[in-house]
Amino acid sequence: MxxxxxxxxxxxxxxxxxxxxxxxxxxxxxxxxxxxxxxxxxxxxxxxxxxxxxxxxxxxxNDSARVLRKGRTASIGLVLEDLADPFYGPLSRAVEEVARAHGALLINGSSAEDPEREEELVLALCARRVDGLIVIPAGDDHRYLEPEIKAGIATVFVDRPAGRIEADMVLSDSFGGAREGVAHLIAHGHRRIGFIGDQPRIHTATERLRGYHAAMTDAGITVEDSWVSLGSTEPERVRPAAETMLSGPEPVTALFAGNNRVTVTAVRVLAGRERPVALVGFDDIELADLLGITVISQDAAAVGRTAAEHLFRRLDGADHSPARVELPTRLIPRGSGELRPA
Amino acid sequence: MxxxxxxxxxxxxxxxxxxxxxxxxxxxxxxxxxxxxxxxxxxxxxxxxxxxxxxxxxxxxNDSARVLRKGRTASIGLVLEDLADPFYGPLSRAVEEVARAHGALLINGSSAEDPEREEELVLALCARRVDGLIVIPAGDDHRYLEPEIKAGIATVFVDRPAGRIEADMVLSDSFGGAREGVAHLIAHGHRRIGFIGDQPRIHTATERLRGYHAAMTDAGITVEDSWVSLGSTEPERVRPAAETMLSGPEPVTALFAGNNRVTVTAVRVLAGRERPVALVGFDDIELADLLGITVISQDAAAVGRTAAEHLFRRLDGADHSPARVELPTRLIPRGSGELRPA
DNA sequence: TAGGCCCTGGACAACGTTGTCAGAGGAATG
DNA sequence: CATTCCTCTGACAACGTTGTCCAGGGCCTA
CATH class of the missing domain: 1.10.260.40 (lambda repressor-like DNA-binding domains)
Structure with missing residues (x-):
């Protein structure tokens, strides 16, 4: 036979x-x-x-069999918005270094700002039984993670807070940073200041807007609706938004850009104009020093490192209640933010 | 009991x-x-x-158990040099998108240009039984991968060729790109042209140098030793190298930068000088248009996409002999490369 | 009503590894 | 020489899932 x-x-x-x-x-x-x-x-x-x-x-x-037997995968998941974004590259790398120091591999995925895709990715990582998760949220409801966290997958949210769920978070001081940046413009004589930011669904976007309003209010300036524009950070949207603010009978004399992508487009728009317009951007960008762009800088690598270290402390058994860490930002004056109104 | x-x-x-x-x-x-x-x-x-x-x-x-049973992990590994490098972010993202389209997750790691670390990472990924591997080599001997490839882990090398082993590769035309860039400088009247590149251990570095020599020879120019400098791409090394070439009795009138990091440092050095010096850099960089930097651009996303598609074609059973794909580069004139010698 | 077929559901083994435990054999001790 | 102890080794089960195969029941047909 x-x-x-x-x-x-x-x-x-x-x-x-x-x-x-x-x-x-x-x-x-x-x-x-x-x-x-x-x-x-x-x-x-x-x-x-x-x-x-x-x-x-x-x-x-065969580590698959090993994992099955041991119950630990020695890997962590990182879900972010877009690996190609210059802010997330260094963040991801920092997370990787910490993971490496703990003998763990890093699996990462981009949510592309799509909450559904975020959930899909996160759950796929959970099915793989990653030991821990670092999530830069796209959505604002993370209750779907409750059973997973309860089942023991340590989770740290980064850059934006978790939605409707208790969890560790590592954030940058978006509110304070924006407030400082806008106050900086005001201190240089500006009153008509435009704000171009990300979609209001995104926490950092609204926090930065809140910082903008706070600084304006502190200075006794009433913000006009036409000075604020939120939405996608694609050049196709940002460009006309900026153009509009800069034209008309009473154009703004300064711009505050809500994140690195907006800053880049804003710089391009301003480069094509005669009248100098002041600019402060949130997030540092490469070569910004050469271009003389004043920015509010957040240290992406530090954010990633902090989050990862926090995660591994949890994995090593730290059992404190969910913590919320807020990292400070730093204003770096380079010229564009120190221009006075024309 | x-x-x-x-x-x-x-x-x-x-x-x-x-x-x-x-x-x-x-x-x-x-x-x-x-x-x-x-x-x-x-x-x-x-x-x-x-x-x-x-x-x-x-x-x-529990996907670990599933994997054990089914023998496919639906994940691929990507080993690159540094996720934080602006060239690799988009590459990685492109790979991720293709993987996603095939229902696979992406595990990635940075070798930090360390051959040992590369091997360690690659073997860890093999132990996890990733279905396929995309490697941007740090080392020049990949025989350690032979048993793995024989055992069925599809592998594609990217950006630099595999060492001492038969395998698929996706490369950019480093030689041709550099040659074109240097020829461009020559066409604008330069004869004393400096070349600052990465360590000679790295394939793309020597290919680009070869392109430089070819263009010079084509123009009947004899290259002086002091015009060429290879080594780490850290600013600490590149800066003095550039300074040296630009000083002395017979300074170079143009620089060719071997990759994006070198270009960035070169721009910084040149920004501090009175006499204008022409510059062409390999790899495009963000905001290079605003700074007017002429570059040889390679499409990182296209490289990643091509490699990933190739990998999945293999996984889907394509059984042709190892292929070598070379993607063209593109010269983008923006001003710095069109300056004439002082 | 009997016979056959299809459809649904479950028992069981296997994937490759590691934890537990017990046995074999040698050295040390009385 | 007998006993104890220790060291090294291997048999076996278990991790959680999926593939194979078989059983039972309902339905249709003759």
Whole structure:
């Protein structure tokens, strides 16, 4: 009778398993496991035989099986908005470094600001049983994470607070930063100051707007509706928004840009104009020093590092109640924010 | 007698399993599996009962176990140099999008240009049994990957060729791009042209240098040793290298920067000088248009997309021999490269 | 009403690893 | 020489899922 093949296709391209190594080395399965994991209690001679078999067969431990058995994946998930965004690159890298220091791998995904996609990604990561999650929220309702967190997946929210759920958070001081930036413009003589920001659904956008209003109110300035524009940060939207504020009988004399993408477009718009217009942007950008752009800088790497360290402290058993860390921002004057009204 | 607890700690914080769901719904294990995987052969009524149990318990399938059983992880690994580098952000994002379209997650790691760290990362990913691997090599010997590739892990090398191993590659035309850039400078009257590049260990660095030499030779110019400087791309090294070339009795009148980091430092150095010096940089950088920097641009997203698509074609069974794809670069004149010698 | 077929559901093994435990053999001790 | 203790090793179960196979019941047809 022919042997029965119960499965349709060979898995893993027929990789050798510990069983194969054991057979070849003439030892028991568990002994191979011990060698692979550098556990004590193996004679040097046995170890050598096993090691030879491993090399000869090209064996590599299957971590999927290991994970199943041990219950820890030694990996964490990072869900952010867009890996291609210059703010998130360094953040992601910082998280990776911390993960690496803890022997963990990083799985990351971009939500593209789509709450559904965020949830899908997060849940996929949970299904993989990542040990922990760092999430830069796109949506504002994270109750779907409740069972996961309860089940033990440590979670830290970054840059924006979690929605309708108790959790650790690491934020930048959006309100304070924007307030400082706008106050800086006011201190240089501006009163008609425009604000171009991200969609109001996004927490940092509204916080920065709140900072703008606070600074204006502090100075006794009444904000006109036409000075504020929220929405997508695509150039196609930001450009006309800026153009509008800068034209008309009573144009603004200064602009506050709500994030790095807005700043970039604003710089382009202003570059094409004769009358100088002051500009302060939230988030630093590469080469901003050469272009003389005054910014409110948040240290993306520090944010990532802080969040990751917090996460691993949790994983290592820290059991304090959910914390909220707020990192300060820094005003870097470079010229564009110090222009006086024409 | 008390029940025996065989294991030290509860895994996964005591997550419910399919068994628990089955018990609660009063059905068999496999039926739950069927519902979870939307397999046919379950009455609507049964399905509803199972679904209710799932929701009530907050069950989520353990993909580790699934992977073990199925042999496919639906994830790919990406090893690059530095996620924080503006060239790799978009590349990584492009890879992610393709992966997503194929239902796969992306695990990535930064090698920090360290061959050992590259190997460590790659092997860790292999141990996780990623279905495929995209590697931007740091080292120049990848024989360690041979057993892995033989065992079925599809691999594509990007940006730099694999060392001592047959494999798919997706490269940019570094030689051609550099040659074109340098020729552009020559066409604008320069003869004394400096080249500042990355470490010679890195393939793209030597290719670009080769392009530089080719263009110079084409124009009948003999390159002086002092015009060429290879090494780390840290500002601390690039800055003095540039300063040296620009001083002395016979300074260069133009610079060719070997990659984006070098370009950035070069721009900073040149900004502090009176005499205008022409500059062409390899890799485009954000805001380069505003700064008027002429560059040789390679489309990072296109490189990533091409590589990922290639990888998935392999995974879907394409069995052609290893291919080598070379993507063209594009010269974007913006002013700095069109300056004539003083 | 009997026979056959299809549809649904469940028992069981297997994926590759690690934790537990017990046994074999040698050294040390009385 | 017998006993104890220790070291090294291997058999076995379990992790949570999916593939295979079989059983039972309902329905249709003759």
């Amino acid at each position: 022919a042997e029965t093949t119960r499965h349709s296709e060979p898995r893993y391209g027929n990789r050798p398993t510990m069983k194969d190594v054991a057979a070849r080395a003439g030892v028991g399965l568990k002994t191979v496991s011990r060698v692979v994991n550098s556990e004590p209690g193996v004679t040097p001679d046995t170890e050598r035989r096993v090691q030879e078999a491993i090399d000869a067969l090209g064996f590599r431990r | 008390a029940e025996t607890t065989r294991h030290s700690e509860p895994r996964y914080g005591n997550r419910p399993t399919m068994k628990d769901v089955a018990a609660r719904a009063g059905v068999g294990l496999k039926t739950v599996s069927r519902v979870v995987n939307s397999e046919p052969g379950v009455t609507p009524d049964t399905e509803r009962r199972v679904q209710e149990a799932i929701d009530a318990l907050g069950f989520r399938r």
